[in-house]
Amino acid sequence: MNSQYVLYVVVFIAVLLSGCSSRHIPAPVSSLNTNVNDFQKGININGNKYTVQKGDTLYSIAFSAGQDFRSLAKNNSIPSPYVIYPGQVISLVATSSHAVASNSPVKQKITSTKTKQKTNKKLKKNLDQPKQREYVQKKANKIVSNAKPSSSSKVKWFWPAKGKVTKRFSNKENGYKGLQIANRTGASVLAAAQGTVVYAGNALRGYGNLIILKHNDDYLSAYAHNSKLLVREKQKVKAGQKIAEMGKSESSVTALRFEIRYRGQAVNPAKYLP
Numbered sequence: 001m002n003s004q005y006v007l008y009v010v011v012f013i014a015v016l017l018s019g020c021s022s023r024h025i026p027a028p029v030s031s032l033n034t035n036v037n038d039f040q041k042g043i044n045i046n047g048n049k050y051t052v053q054k055g056d057t058l059y060s061i062a063f064s065a066g067q068d069f070r071s072l073a074k075n076n077s078i079p080s081p082y083v084i085y086p087g088q089v090i091s092l093v094a095t096s097s098h099a100v101a102s103n104s105p106v107k108q109k110i111t112s113t114k115t116k117q118k119t120n121k122k123l124k125k126n127l128d129q130p131k132q133r134e135y136v137q138k139k140a141n142k143i144v145s146n147a148k149p150s151s152s153s154k155v156k157w158f159w160p161a162k163g164k165v166t167k168r169f170s171n172k173e174n175g176y177k178g179l180q181i182a183n184r185t186g187a188s189v190l191a192a193a194q195g196t197v198v199y200a201g202n203a204l205r206g207y208g209n210l211i212i213l214k215h216n217d218d219y220l221s222a223y224a225h226n227s228k229l230l231v232r233e234k235q236k237v238k239a240g241q242k243i244a245e246m247g248k249s250e251s252s253v254t255a256l257r258f259e260i261r262y263r264g265q266a267v268n269p270a271k272y273l274p
Helices: 002-021 058-065 069-075 096-126 129-146
Strands: 049-051 089-091 164-167 179-182 188-190 195-201 209-214 219-229 242-246 255-262 265-267
Touching (some): 209 242
Antiparallel strands (some): 195 209, 209 219, 219 242, 255 265
16 A cells, blocks of 8 residues: 555656656747748849849839839830749839930931911811801710720729828928828838729838838839838739838838839829829
8 A cells, every 4th residue: 555655656756847847838820921031132223224132023123213114114025924943133214215215206206296286277267267166066075985094083092091191292302292191100001993903012221111002014113111011022902902001110210101103203293092
């Protein structure tokens, strides 16, 4: 009996010691990827050429250069879906053939203007004033009826965040090219319209953690200075979907910098938002 008791005590102590000596190792947890591409060297457009860095996209380069991504692709013979590679040199200016082509419409415009002037003189001779007004009105109505709806009519815009607008768009050369919407860190940043993520990273200097959405061939929207990015490149998003959390990356204030680009050029977001 005593021997059995001693045996039980020894086994109990052994189990207790083994439990105390073993360290508790938590189950592995996969860290959430905030989709921020960490690069020491950001996009710095300086000169007529740019060498592609890891994480760049044609959209981010065009955005930084203030150009339409389609023009940039055409000038560099980059076909859709616009895949680029580190080390690839991107020309930021049109080639000579494109330059000549860009000048030719000016001559054509002058010639066409002279032709129109001659035509208008003939019309004045052949039409009296009432008939002339009727003719012009019919031509105008025909042009309006045949005109295709602008791409902006296909994009339904929403406010990208709640908060106070502390900076507004400026047309000045070095003016602010968007809206600054201030709120707390972690506040929701929403897609202003449905689209596709064409950039998610922090390689563009001065924008911090940035998301660029493509809405159609004409319109892009940008969301800068976020604390956390919640979407990936090539991901499709719905209007009003949470895509990031507000922060102050590369900024002195906690706020969202929201921009809309039309064919590469910054436009006033206030004219598009409801």
